[in-house]
Amino acid sequence: MTLVLQLAVAGLAIGSVYALIAIGVVLIYKCSGVVNFAQGAYAMVGAYVSYALLRAGLHPVLAIIGCMVVLGGLGSLTERLVLRPMLKAPLVAVMMVTLGLLIVARAACLIIWGPDQIAFPKVFPEGAISAAGIFVTYNYIAAGILALVLSFGFLAMYQFTRIGLQQRCAADNTRAALAIGIHVSNQVSIAWAMSAALAGLAGTLLATLNGLSLDLAGIGMIAFPVIVVGGLSSLFGALVAGLLLGLLQSFTDGLLSPVLEDFLREHTSIYSVGALQQVVPYALLVLMLLVRPQGLFGRRGTERV
Amino acid sequence: MSLVAREVTIRFGGVIAVERMALEVSPGEIVGLIGPNGAGKTTFINCVSGTYRPHTGTVRWLGDELLGLSPSTLLRKGVARTFQNVASLHDLTVLDIAKLGASARKDRQSGGHLLDFFRSDSALERELLEQILEPLELADVAHKPIQTLSYGRRKAVDLARALAAYPQLLLLDEPVAGLTSHEGMAMAGVVRNVRDRLGCAVIMVEHKMDVVMSTCDRIVVMAAGSKIFEGLPAEVQADPEVRRVYLGEP
Amino acid sequence: MNTRHLVIAVAVALLMGALSLAFGRFGAYMVNAVAIAGIGALSLNLLIGYGGQISFAQGALLGVGAYTAGNISNAGGDGLLAILGAGVMGAIISALIGIPALRLRGLYFAIATLAAQAILEYLFKILDPITNGVSGLVIRPTTILGIPMTSDRSLVVPSLVILVIVWVAVSRLMRIDLGRSFLVLRESEIVAKGMGIDVAHAKILAFFASGFIAGLAGALAGFANRLASPEAFTLDLSADYIAMIIIGGLGTWTGPLIGAAFVVLLPEAIQRVGEAAGLSDILSPLRELAFGLLIILFLIFEPRGLTALLSRLKPRSLAVPAPGAVPATGESLPP
Numbered sequence: 001m002t003l004v005l006q007l008a009v010a011g012l013a014i015g016s017v018y019a020l021i022a023i024g025v026v027l028i029y030k031c032s033g034v035v036n037f038a039q040g041a042y043a044m045v046g047a048y049v050s051y052a053l054l055r056a057g058l059h060p061v062l063a064i065i066g067c068m069v070v071l072g073g074l075g076s077l078t079e080r081l082v083l084r085p086m087l088k089a090p091l092v093a094v095m096m097v098t099l100g101l102l103i104v105a106r107a108a109c110l111i112i113w114g115p116d117q118i119a120f121p122k123v124f125p126e127g128a129i130s131a132a133g134i135f136v137t138y139n140y141i142a143a144g145i146l147a148l149v150l151s152f153g154f155l156a157m158y159q160f161t162r163i164g165l166q167q168r169c170a171a172d173n174t175r176a177a178l179a180i181g182i183h184v185s186n187q188v189s190i191a192w193a194m195s196a197a198l199a200g201l202a203g204t205l206l207a208t209l210n211g212l213s214l215d216l217a218g219i220g221m222i223a224f225p226v227i228v229v230g231g232l233s234s235l236f237g238a239l240v241a242g243l244l245l246g247l248l249q250s251f252t253d254g255l256l257s258p259v260l261e262d263f264l265r266e267h268t269s270i271y272s273v274g275a276l277q278q279v280v281p282y283a284l285l286v287l288m289l290l291v292r293p294q295g296l297f298g299r300r301g302t303e304r305v
Numbered sequence: 306m307s308l309v310a311r312e313v314t315i316r317f318g319g320v321i322a323v324e325r326m327a328l329e330v331s332p333g334e335i336v337g338l339i340g341p342n343g344a345g346k347t348t349f350i351n352c353v354s355g356t357y358r359p360h361t362g363t364v365r366w367l368g369d370e371l372l373g374l375s376p377s378t379l380l381r382k383g384v385a386r387t388f389q390n391v392a393s394l395h396d397l398t399v400l401d402i403a404k405l406g407a408s409a410r411k412d413r414q415s416g417g418h419l420l421d422f423f424r425s426d427s428a429l430e431r432e433l434l435e436q437i438l439e440p441l442e443l444a445d446v447a448h449k450p451i452q453t454l455s456y457g458r459r460k461a462v463d464l465a466r467a468l469a470a471y472p473q474l475l476l477l478d479e480p481v482a483g484l485t486s487h488e489g490m491a492m493a494g495v496v497r498n499v500r501d502r503l504g505c506a507v508i509m510v511e512h513k514m515d516v517v518m519s520t521c522d523r524i525v526v527m528a529a530g531s532k533i534f535e536g537l538p539a540e541v542q543a544d545p546e547v548r549r550v551y552l553g554e555p
Numbered sequence: 556m557n558t559r560h561l562v563i564a565v566a567v568a569l570l571m572g573a574l575s576l577a578f579g580r581f582g583a584y585m586v587n588a589v590a591i592a593g594i595g596a597l598s599l600n601l602l603i604g605y606g607g608q609i610s611f612a613q614g615a616l617l618g619v620g621a622y623t624a625g626n627i628s629n630a631g632g633d634g635l636l637a638i639l640g641a642g643v644m645g646a647i648i649s650a651l652i653g654i655p656a657l658r659l660r661g662l663y664f665a666i667a668t669l670a671a672q673a674i675l676e677y678l679f680k681i682l683d684p685i686t687n688g689v690s691g692l693v694i695r696p697t698t699i700l701g702i703p704m705t706s707d708r709s710l711v712v713p714s715l716v717i718l719v720i721v722w723v724a725v726s727r728l729m730r731i732d733l734g735r736s737f738l739v740l741r742e743s744e745i746v747a748k749g750m751g752i753d754v755a756h757a758k759i760l761a762f763f764a765s766g767f768i769a770g771l772a773g774a775l776a777g778f779a780n781r782l783a784s785p786e787a788f789t790l791d792l793s794a795d796y797i798a799m800i801i802i803g804g805l806g807t808w809t810g811p812l813i814g815a816a817f818v819v820l821l822p823e824a825i826q827r828v829g830e831a832a833g834l835s836d837i838l839s840p841l842r843e844l845a846f847g848l849l850i851i852l853f854l855i856f857e858p859r860g861l862t863a864l865l866s867r868l869k870p871r872s873l874a875v876p877a878p879g880a881v882p883a884t885g886e887s888l889p890p
Contacts, residue, residue, distance in 0.1 A: 035662060082851060089858045091661060092609045093801055097854040099794045103847030110840035221673075221790075224666050232663075269684045279677040282670035289659055289667050356749060380751035388749060394742050396806065401735050408732040409751040426731070466750065 002133035007254040008247060009136050013144030013209075015246015019151045020202035021219060022226035022238035024195025030171040030233050031191035034083055037098040039199050040220020041105035046071045046200020047120075047207035047216050048109055054121040064123075067204055068197040075196025076189040083192075084185070106217055117213040124208065143205040150201065151239050154194075158235060167191060225281035229288050231298025241296065245281050253277040307332050308474055308506055313352055313362035322348045323359070324530040328508070332473070335500055335507040337521030337538075339514075341550065344527040346510040347389060350476050353508070354386040355379045366474060380409035383505075385472035389479045391451075391459040399454070399462050400447040403433045406469030437465050441495055457488040464492070468499060475499070477509040481516050489513055493520045518542070526550070560726040560808065567812065568715040575711045583707040589819050590714040591775045594721050596799040596811035598768035601725060603797070604806035605734065606761040607741030609665040611793045612652055615675035616766055618788030620645045620773020622679065622686055625694035625783045634699035634778065638717070641774035642767040648675075649766020650759055657755050660744060672790050679785040691784025694777050704778060714775050721768050726808055728764065737761055741806070798850050804860030813861045822846060 021039055028036045049070050053063035078101060086094055124142040128135055158164040170177040170187035177184050203216050226245055230237025257276045264270045288295060308330040315323045323345040330336050338346045351357040353364050355376040364371040371379060385406070394402070407429060438444045441461045446454060451462050460480065467475060480496065481489035493516045500507055511517050517524065517538070524541045526534040528550045534541060541547055575586035599613045620641035627637035652671045656664045679686050686692055697704050704710050728734040736757045739747040747754050777783045795818055803814025822842045829838045857864050 035666070082855065085855045086858065089854065090805065091665070092603055092797065092805070093854050093858050095609070095665065096794070096797050096801055097851055099797075100847045100850035100854065103794075103843055104851065107840045107843035107847060111837050111844065221669070224669055228663075228666055270681055271683055272681065272688075274677065274681045274689075276677075279674055282673040285670045286655065286667060286674075289655060289663060293659060293663055354749075375753075376748050377751045377753045385751070386749070388746075394739060394746075396738050397735060401738075405732060405735050405739065405750060405752070408736075424731075470751070 003254060004251075005132065006134040006136075007250045009134060009144075010140065011247035011250025012243055013140045013147075013246070014250065015243035016144050016147035016151060017202045017205050017219075017242075018222055018226050018246055019239045019242025020147050020198050020205075022223045022230065022242050023151060023154060023235055024198045024202075025223045026227050026230075026233065026235050026238045027167075027191050027195045029227070030235075031167065032079070032083065032188045034094055034098065036195075037095065037220060038078070038101035038105065039195070039223055040217040041102045042071055042075065042196040042199035043203030043206065043219050044109060044214065044216040045074065045105055045203070046196075047203035047212050048113055049200065050204040051113075051118065051120060051207070051212055054123070060123045064201060064204060067200050071200030072193040072197040076193040078196070079189050079192035084188075102217060102220070106214055109214060115214065117211050120207045120212045123204075139208055143209055147202065147205055150198070151242075154198065155235055155239065163190070222281060225285040227295075228285045229295055231295030233299070234295065234297035237295055237297030245284070248280060248284065249277040252280045308353075308364070308366050308508075310349075310353065310364045311362060313349065313359050313364065315348060315352055315357055315359040321530055323352065326362070326527070326530070326532060328525060328532070330474070330506040330508060332506050333500060333504045334523065335496065335509060335521045337517040337524040338508055338510045338527060339512070339517055339524060339541075340527035340533075343529075345530040346527055347478055349527070350386065350478050350508065350510055354384060354476055377409065380470055380472075383471075383473035384476070385409070385467040385470045385474070386476035387460075387463045387467050387478055387480060389482060391456070391463050394451055396450060398448050398450055399438065399443055399465070400430065400433065402451060402462050402466045403437055403447075403469045404429065406466035407433060409470045433469055437469050440498060441465050441468075442491075457484045457492075460484060461492065461495075464495070468503075471503060473503070473505050475505050475507045477507065477511075479510055479512065481511060481513050486513075486515075489516055490519075492516075496520055557723075557726050557730065561723050563809075564719045564722040564726075568719045572711065572715055575708065580707065583711050585820070585823065587707045587711050587714050587775075587779055589816050590711070590718045591772050591779065592796075592799065592815035592819050593812045594714075594718055594775065595769060595772035595796055596803065596815040597721050597725055598765045598772060599796045600800045600803075600806065600811040601728070601737075601768065602761055602765040604800055604810070605729060605741060606737040606758070606765075608653070608656055608758065608761060609661070610652070610668040610765075611665060611790060611797070612668040612671040612675065613765075613769055613796050614788050614790060614792030614794075615672045615679075616645050616649055616652075616769040617773035617776060617792065618675065618679055618783065618785075619648045620770035621694075621777030621780075621783035621788070622692060622773075623770065624697075624774030625692045625777050626685060628697040628778070629692075629695055633701075634697035634704060634713070637697060638699075638713070638771055638774040641777075642770040645770020645773060646763045646767035649762045649769065652766075653759055653762030656758050656762070669790070672793055676785055676789060679783075679788065686783070686785075689785060691782050691787075694781050694783060696781065697778055707779060710775070710779055714779075717771055717775065721771065722812070725768075729808075733757065733760060801858070802850070802853050802860055804862030807860070807862045810860055810862045813865075817861065818846075821849065 021043060025036055025039050028034055046067050050063050050067040053066045054060065058066065082097060082101065086097060124139050126138065128137040158167060166182050166187055167190065170182055170184045174184055203219070206216060206219060222245070226241045227238055229244065230241030257273050260276065261273050264273065308328070310326065310328040313323055313326040314321065326345070326349055328336070338349070340346055348357065352359045353371065355371070355374050359372060362372065366382065366384065369382065371384065404426065434444055434447060438447050441464065443458065443461055443465055446458065451459055454462065460483070464480065477496065481492050484492060496507065496509065497520060499505070509517070509521060521538060524536065524538055525532055526541060526547050533550060534544055534547050536544070571586045571590065575583040595613065595617055599610070602608050602610055623644040624637040624641040627640045628634055652668060655667045659667055680689050699713055702709065736747065736752045739750060739752060740754065740757055744754055780787065799814035799818045800811055801814070802817055803810030803812065825842045825845050826838060829835065829841055834841060
């Protein structure tokens with residue numbers, strides 16, 4: 001039971017970071033119809049930027065804010081320079097250009113910071129709490145809570161503020177938004193800025209947990225199972241599904257993998273199940289698409305014939 | 306009667322688009338389906354051609370039930386249709402489209418087959434050129450991509466595609482809409498020719514009254530999803546109810 | 556059979572053969588790499604460029620081909636049998652990947668193929684008995700029809716022969732009803748249905764044919780590298796192939812080959828330039844950077860690819876827009 005609790009806490013912490021990434025992907029998709037493969041790149045770049053700011057002696061709070069500002073700028077810059085000229089390009093070309101962004105970002109970080117894993121400077125106090133037989137570092141707690149608070153905060157902003165209203169309006173019906181005087185292309189830029197900033201924060205949090213390396217870019221891919229499970233156009237769905245998949249991965253790693261491995265060793269010549277927790281989200285994705293393509297919280301698209 | 310539709314009803318959410326619609330057509334007959342916008346004419350055609358699945362009703366063709374069959378199955382049973390708006394199909398030439406239409410004939414696998422790889426289709430090409438494209442005045446552009454043609458000619462290509470299947474029941478959805486009146490009259494002539502040659506039954510949805518009056522043997526008037534009148538062209542023109550509903554007279 | 560295409564394909568293959576002879580072992584290596592990439596790009600262009608089904612799983616499909624061919628060949632099967640076996644296996648797995656496409660379309664299906672890629676990569680890693688896990692399956696030099704394939708030089712021959720066959724076969728495929736129905740499918744499924752095309756049948760056959768060709772390419776890649784390992788068939792490889800067909804020109808006949816040559820040769824060219832400029836230390840990331848930037852610039856400024864660029868350079872064809880290079884959605888049915 002303590003193991004389950006321990007796994008649940010770890011899963012929720014990671015899951016809330018997933019949620020931050022996925023919310024960004026959904027935001028961009030809602031507003032501009034683009035599926036952004038470069039979200040992982042924003043996370044990775046964000047982590048490196050935070051690292052650079054921390055190394056420059058900035059207070060962690062300022063470093064994180066600075067990172068989000070820089071990433072926000074990068075996000076809107078991407079939209080202006082790369083995505084806007086491709087408004088009429090076929091879907092596959094748009095998807096490919098975001099993959100190109102990922103390649104460029106990875107190469108740039110490699111040139112600047114080198115290929116080796118870097119120990120991330122201390123952001124949260126060291127130590128851990130142990131209660132009810134479980135043991136959680138402050139780091140995990142802080143990262144999880146921060147990600148969760150920001151996710152909810154963002155959803156609240158999207159729902160209740162003026163900018164959120166304009167965002168929703170632009171995402172819902174471009175022409176109607178234009179007609180009532182909303183500058184839609186600015187809204188698209190803002191959406192990119194916000195989601196890049198969220199991803200930058202997520203990358204920084206992840207780096208405090210797992211260290212800083214180019215592998216952080218891979219986190220962007222987990223966003224796809226998350227958004228499909230949550231519903232491609234639902235921000236709240238992304239949040240819930242992020243947490244859900246964090247839990248699922250944690251339980252797979254801690255409970256399912258050992259059992260499955262024992263079984264396979266006994267009955268087949270397969271020795272290891274490898275990183276089963278990394279592939280489980282994709283299995284869930286396929287299942288979801290086949291059973292309920294609109295996701296948990298998505299609306300079924302009405303297809304007119 | 307070879308086509309007998311009864312009690313065809315289809316709803317979209319709370320909107321009843323077609324309600325208890327009935328229609329009969331004999332081989333060799335051209336029936337015009339007219340009515341104001343939103344009367345359910347195209348929706349009815351969509352039901353007969355397998356695009357929509359009505360909630361109730363029957364559509365029998367030579368005794369076989371058509372409802373529930375896919376458009377590809379219907380084509381092999383000899384039911385072909387044209388579309389109101391023509392698709393923009395890059396890369397495909399006029400002849401390609403005609404061949405695709407012909408691929409729906411009974412003796413051929415619909416949508417193509419890997420074994421075609423080793424078959425020559427020059428005989429089919431010649432046949433399509435002579436029988437279908439020549440009468441529609443499309444033979445000279447047979448090898449041109451359809452994107453390069455005028456709207457009127459693209460509509461003719463769509464008709465050629467439907468005709469290439471040698472249909473016994475032909476459903477035409479506004480065949481002359483968007484055409485110049487000269488093109489429209491030519492198209493109407495083609496439709497009559499086709500009927501004479503193939504002896505097929507034709508249902509034609511159309512707004513242009515001059516074309517309808519001069520082409521159709523019988524006219525069915527729809528309004529608000531149901532049939533409100535049926536008769537010869539002259540009778541339709543004379544009926545006060547039709548004039549009120551359709552022509553907007555008091 | 557389109558004679559003009561046959562002549563072009565044979566001529567290109569002969570030219571590539573001559574290049575491989577002229578530039579020694581390195582030349583043979585590069586020609587082989589371009590030929591294999593060309594076959595892979597042809598398979599993906601069939602699916603995306605002609606059929607309109609976006610797939611990010613082509614890299615893993617090549618892997619399926621490589622592992623299948625490696626196992627058949629290592630077990631003593633002839634190389635030709637191994638290559639054909641790889642094609643069949645690729646076709647089967649590809650058709651399985653395509654099944655969700657019967658219900659999903661566009662974006663949703665593209666995401667489903669991401670999952671297929673991830674799951675296949677995972678299977679490569681854990682199915683020890685067939686794949687030898689993370690260390691990869693060592694493929695011993697094979698013999699094709701009794702001729703030992705000991706070097707890139709000897710492998711160039713089967714690669715080029717298969718390239719010609721596949722290239723001409725794709726040309727032929729697009730001239731039969733099945734190929735034509737792919738093109739309609741690409742524009743709009745609704746239109747395809749309305750025209751009486753059996754959409755499910757056409758889609759599955761598109762995946763089947765594409766998977767078969769991808770399997771062939773994978774087998775040849777396996778023989779060339781003498782190794783099939785999980786790292787060789789990742790999402791990055793899928794992305795490379797998508798880059799090839801877009802850079803070459805989506806849905807064009809020559810595009811896949813041009814794109815394959817471009818994507819394979821570009822890093823080599825950057826390498827040479829970098830070495831000359833004395834940047835050897837950071838060459839590998841620099842190569843990545845240049846590659847990524849070029850892809851982005853290409854997509855922004857010439858989304859219809861090199862084929863369109865080349866045809867624009869010919870003044871005669873100025874008036875004719877490259878048809879279909881950018882598939883637009885056309886709906887022909889009224890609401």
